[in-house]
Amino acid sequence: MLPFLRSDLAQLNAYTPHPEAEGEPNLAVDRLDTNECPYDLPVELKQKLAWTYQHQIEANRYPDGEHDALKRAIAAYVTESATDSVQIDPRQISVGNGSDELIRSLLIATCLGGQGSILVAEPTFSMYAILAQTLGIPVARIRRTEAFALDLREAEAAVSSSTSTPVRVVFVVHPNSPTGNPLTRTEIDWLKQLPPNILVAIDEAYFEFSQQTLVAEIAHRSNWVILRTFSKAFRLAAHRVGYAIAQPTLIQVLEKVRLPYNLPAMSQAAAQLALTHRAQLLQSIPELMRERDRMYAALSQLPRLQLRPSAANFIYAWLETEAETENLRHQLRQLGTSIRFTGGGLRITIGTPAENDRTLQRISSQLQSV
Ligand SMILES: *Cc1c(COP(=O)(O)O)cnc(C)c1O
Secondary structure, eight states, rough: OOOTTGGGGGGOOOOOTTOOOOOOOOOOSEEEESSSOOOOOOHHHHHHHHHHHHOOOTTSSSSSSSSHHHHHHHHHHHHHHHSSSSOOOGGGGEEEEHHHHHHHHHHHHHHTTOOOOEEESSSSTHHHHHHHHHTTOOEEEEEEETSOOHHHHHHHHHOOOOOSOOOOEEEESOOOTTOOOOOOOHHHHHHSSSTTSSSSEEEEETTTHHHHOOOGGGOOOOEEEEESSSSSSSSSSSEEEEEEOHHHHHHHHHHHHHHHHHSOHHHHHHHHHHHTTTHHTHHHHHHEEEEEEEEHHHHHHHTTEEOOOOOSSEEEEOOSSSHHHHHHHHHHHHHTTTEETTTTTEEEOOOOOOHHHHHHHHHHHHHHOO
């Protein structure tokens, strides 16, 4: 270890996008391990984006550092797609280089310098803990129940503990990755009664699939923030665009702590284009949801495989032991399907119908051959 580095970084495991990648990257593999949409942007939209680059983006100039046009488009989309009647204003939006950047800004704004710790219930999205550790922020980890809900007794003990660094942020995913379950009424009620000196961060990365959102709460809760991304349903993972929705006071702080030109001009243009053409892009969602239900029904029929219903574009499944589960992941990779082994189970992204057919056929051949 280099002697000038912080000693705690030696213990940190970096995020590995494809930990299971064996040998050379192979484009023929079905990539069902990162929950992206299986469909690229339609070619005519790529052409529009190329036109924008050619005629409207000055490569020698810094991009719009305020993200004005993009924030207006996002606020309109969030308002229109909300399941309750809400009116979201551009002043309630902050845009990040992926929602990962926003997670880091939230950590900087709340916990840095020994001021607080974060609470996560595992298994969940790994970036909260990884980013906290890069900043030297302690992570309180609690368990989940059999149905993957937060263990509220442990959660309560963690937020009321007086012995450790106080919890300043509770991170939850709605619906959770990798397990696919949305927050229950009981969990939401627990989050609502948290005191105003604890920030509640609700990651709705899979909102377009689940159609469940807590965005209506933002109007009357100064300690809530909702995170969304263009990386999943909007097919823009390559462009790295995420956004936060919160009251203007919190948004102003996120704007203060971020890097000045955090979002490249092409990414801003791509996100705006996706919103303009949202009806077309989101047309694939009903098909993906039908495919998820078909996969769920078929996987449920297989011997020994356990799984839970999912509100997102992936399914979480596992075998009796972790060793068997990880071995199934390995066997599938040999057969040409990449899925993610995480939290002791397998997270299988819903792909195209052909990819899903191959996944089913490969999993059932493995389970029936033993
Ligand atoms: C995929 C995902 C994201 C997206 O992160 P980006 O940095 O916007 O690509 C955020 N949160 C969760 C829970 C996810 O699964």
